Each structure stands twice: as C-alpha cells, then as structure tokens.
Amino acid sequence: MAGVMESVDQRTQLVGQNRLELLLFRLEGEQIYGINVFKVKEVLQCPKLTHLPKSSSVVRGVAHIRGGTIPILDLSLATGNPPLSNIEEHFVIITEYNVRIQGFLVSGVERIINMNWEDIQPPPKGTGHEHYLTAVTKYNDQLVEIIDVEKILAEVSPMNEEVSEELITDEVAKQAPNLEIMIADDSKIARKQITKTLEKIGFSVVAFNDGKAAWDHLKELADQGIRPAEKYPVLISDIEMPEMDGYTLTAEIRNNPQLNDMYIVLHTSLSGVFNKAMVSKVGADDFLAKFQPDMLAQVVIERMTNLGSEMPVDVEEALKS
Structure with missing residues (x-):
C-alpha cells in the first residue's frame, strides 16, 4: 500500500502544473507518436494472437494476458496506413480507455518524456491526416503526433450514445x-x-x-x-x-x-x-x-x-x- 500511495503522490505532483508524461512509440517509418503514460498499463513483446472472425480489420486478434482476453488493435491500420508486418517482432502497449482494456500494436517503443501542456498544440490543418490526431508537439526538433484514440475506438467498437x-x-x-x-x-x-x-x-x-x-x-x-x-x-x-x-x-x-x-x-x-x-x-x-x-x-x-x-x-x- 505504501508503494501505491507513493506512486499516487508522485503523479499528483503534475496536477495544477499543466504537465504530462508521454510514452513515445513508432509505427512504420520514422514518425514518432505519443500516448499519455496515465493510460498505459504495461508494454510487452507482442504475444500470440488469436484471430476473431467477423471482427474489424483493425483488430489483429486477441491475446490472453494475465488471466484476461484483450483485443489488440493495429494502430497503423487504424490511422489509414498499411498493416504492421511480422507482428511477432513488434510490441503491444496495453492501455485503459473509457473503462475498457485494449492493446495497441506498434513497431517500437522509444522512451517516456515529461512535457508541458503549453507545448502540446492542436494538429495543423491541411496536412491531410489531421482527422485522426488530437494534438502534436516537438521533441528533439522532431514532430510527435498524438493520436485521437477515442475516435479510433469509436470506429472499431462503437459505444452506445443513446440516453434512456x-x-x-x-x-x-x-x-x-x-x-x-x-x-x-x-x-x-x-x-x-x-x-x-x-x-x-x-x-x-x-x-x-x-x-x-x-x-x-x-x-x-x-x-x-x-x-x-x-x-x-x-x-x-x-x-x-x-x-x-x-x-x-x-x-x-x-x-x-x-x-x-x-x-x-x-x-x-x-x-x-x-x-x-x-x-x-x-x-x-x-x-x-x-x-x-x-x-x-x-x-x-x-x-x-x-x-x-x-x-x-x-x-x-x-x-x-
């Protein structure tokens, strides 16, 4: 319990300081992407996947991890790019969004960086792919794209939007x-x-x-x-x-x-x-x-x-x- 509370205390130091931590990763190519560390549960080598018939093509399969069955989504496919190949050589970022657990298949994981939200900007218009981005920033003079995961999840597995x-x-x-x-x-x-x-x-x-x-x-x-x-x-x-x-x-x-x-x-x-x-x-x-x-x-x-x-x-x- 002491370890959990110490971790909570460390994280809450970012509150009110307009800061966040990003886990940087790559898909195919040199482009770097980022995801909020708070949403990441763990990163692991891509496990054996079981294909689900009639599932979205973005879902490459399900993995049995720590007693649970988790869908694994190919972020390259989800953002309009070719699917990742040789997936057994790639990595999965296990995340929690909208009270759901899912894994995102990526080609490589870079590092964790601490950023100021003032340095995170809306995606530039007219780039042709801003529709799947929620923000952009720069790290070491290289553009980091932050994907609108909520949009991807809504397309892959639409949630009920009706009010009783x-x-x-x-x-x-x-x-x-x-x-x-x-x-x-x-x-x-x-x-x-x-x-x-x-x-x-x-x-x-x-x-x-x-x-x-x-x-x-x-x-x-x-x-x-x-x-x-x-x-x-x-x-x-x-x-x-x-x-x-x-x-x-x-x-x-x-x-x-x-x-x-x-x-x-x-x-x-x-x-x-x-x-x-x-x-x-x-x-x-x-x-x-x-x-x-x-x-x-x-x-x-x-x-x-x-x-x-x-x-x-x-x-x-x-x-x-």
Missing part, C-alpha cells in the same frame, strides 16, 4: 431548454458524443476545443460582468487537452473569485486511483469516466435539481438504480 428515455421526463424536458451547458474537449468524437447526449435531453451546448479556449471565454464573461456560474450551471471538461489540461483549468477556476463557484465535472477516458486523487486535489465537483450517456445525463440532471428545478419521482428512482 425514462430519464427525460416531461419536467426535465421542460426545464432543460432554459439551461446552457459548457464543454471543453479536444477530441472531435468526444465533443460530438457529449453534445448529442445533452441535446437529446434538451440542453443547449457551448463547446470549446481545449482548456485554454474555455478559460479565455470564462475570463471574458467575467470581465463583462457576467457570472459564468449563472450562465453555465455545469462545465464538463476533458482532462487531456492541448495548451491547458482539465486539471489546470479547474485549478485556475477555483483560484479566481469571479469563477470559483462553477460546478465542474471532469469527464475523461483516464480512470483509476491516480485521477480520483487528482480530482480531489484540484477541487472538481465530480469525476466521470467516458463514455456513459446515462451517467452523464444523470450528473447534469442532478445538478439541475440542486439548482431548484423539481425532480420528478421516476427520475429520482432511476438515479438510485
């Missing part, structure tokens, strides 16, 4: 159009999923591509004499975002007397003890793992209720179940 009808009662549907929800997320697929869920209930949505854009908007409102907490009863923010991450955005809001009463939900594909410790440290109101439309709907409906709207009995019962 019993949650959208007449009273909720009546109150929701009066409220505007703010979201910040650098993944295009994630923004689409969140917006679809909230609009299904009846809320209006204002979306930003990263934490810095969201922060600038909130400060502008405050400078105009508008209380952001009154305009947006809920801010739903991703954690991993270029220029300013969700932890830093939350910390900045909490340290600003004009903004510190905002209700903040950190909504992320990251999960585990590290993130719960970080959420507590920066002062977020709630933490929700992606992507669970009913859970997201429940969090926002509960907030709406606490603001004074009447919660119908059947929705209260649904939230308890």
Whole structure:
C-alpha cells in the first residue's frame, strides 16, 4: 500500500502544473507518436494472437494476458496506413480507455518524456491526416503526433450514445431548454458524443476545443460582468487537452473569485486511483469516466435539481438504480 500511495503522490505532483508524461512509440517509418503514460498499463513483446472472425480489420486478434482476453488493435491500420508486418517482432502497449482494456500494436517503443501542456498544440490543418490526431508537439526538433484514440475506438467498437428515455421526463424536458451547458474537449468524437447526449435531453451546448479556449471565454464573461456560474450551471471538461489540461483549468477556476463557484465535472477516458486523487486535489465537483450517456445525463440532471428545478419521482428512482 505504501508503494501505491507513493506512486499516487508522485503523479499528483503534475496536477495544477499543466504537465504530462508521454510514452513515445513508432509505427512504420520514422514518425514518432505519443500516448499519455496515465493510460498505459504495461508494454510487452507482442504475444500470440488469436484471430476473431467477423471482427474489424483493425483488430489483429486477441491475446490472453494475465488471466484476461484483450483485443489488440493495429494502430497503423487504424490511422489509414498499411498493416504492421511480422507482428511477432513488434510490441503491444496495453492501455485503459473509457473503462475498457485494449492493446495497441506498434513497431517500437522509444522512451517516456515529461512535457508541458503549453507545448502540446492542436494538429495543423491541411496536412491531410489531421482527422485522426488530437494534438502534436516537438521533441528533439522532431514532430510527435498524438493520436485521437477515442475516435479510433469509436470506429472499431462503437459505444452506445443513446440516453434512456425514462430519464427525460416531461419536467426535465421542460426545464432543460432554459439551461446552457459548457464543454471543453479536444477530441472531435468526444465533443460530438457529449453534445448529442445533452441535446437529446434538451440542453443547449457551448463547446470549446481545449482548456485554454474555455478559460479565455470564462475570463471574458467575467470581465463583462457576467457570472459564468449563472450562465453555465455545469462545465464538463476533458482532462487531456492541448495548451491547458482539465486539471489546470479547474485549478485556475477555483483560484479566481469571479469563477470559483462553477460546478465542474471532469469527464475523461483516464480512470483509476491516480485521477480520483487528482480530482480531489484540484477541487472538481465530480469525476466521470467516458463514455456513459446515462451517467452523464444523470450528473447534469442532478445538478439541475440542486439548482431548484423539481425532480420528478421516476427520475429520482432511476438515479438510485
């Protein structure tokens, strides 16, 4: 237990400092890619794979690892490139995204680097492949591409994006159009999923591509004499975002007397003890793992209720179940 807590303490030192650690890897060729270390469980030589009939071509097979069966996705195929060959010579990065475990087949793993989120930028437009990137950065004067894994997973194994009808009662549907929800997320697929869920209930949505854009908007409102907490009863923010991450955005809001009463939900594909410790440290109101439309709907409906709207009995019962 002492070792686990020491690791938690070390990781949480990055919180509020707008920093992250990237595991660098390669597919075919010289291009370097990066993935947040928090999402990595382990790296190992590609084990023997068992092919799954009728599965996506991106899924090269499943591997039996530590008592579990894990799908192995070819990241080269997933990003529109030729499949990796001689896979037994390659490596698998075991990750946890959206409360799911999967492995990513890569040709080689380089190193772990510590970066500042200010040095992580949105992908350049017009490159022809920005559609699968969520961000880019530079290391030793070489471009590092950060893949939009949420987009890849949504294409390979689409998640349910529908909200249960019993949650959208007449009273909720009546109150929701009066409220505007703010979201910040650098993944295009994630923004689409969140917006679809909230609009299904009846809320209006204002979306930003990263934490810095969201922060600038909130400060502008405050400078105009508008209380952001009154305009947006809920801010739903991703954690991993270029220029300013969700932890830093939350910390900045909490340290600003004009903004510190905002209700903040950190909504992320990251999960585990590290993130719960970080959420507590920066002062977020709630933490929700992606992507669970009913859970997201429940969090926002509960907030709406606490603001004074009447919660119908059947929705209260649904939230308890």
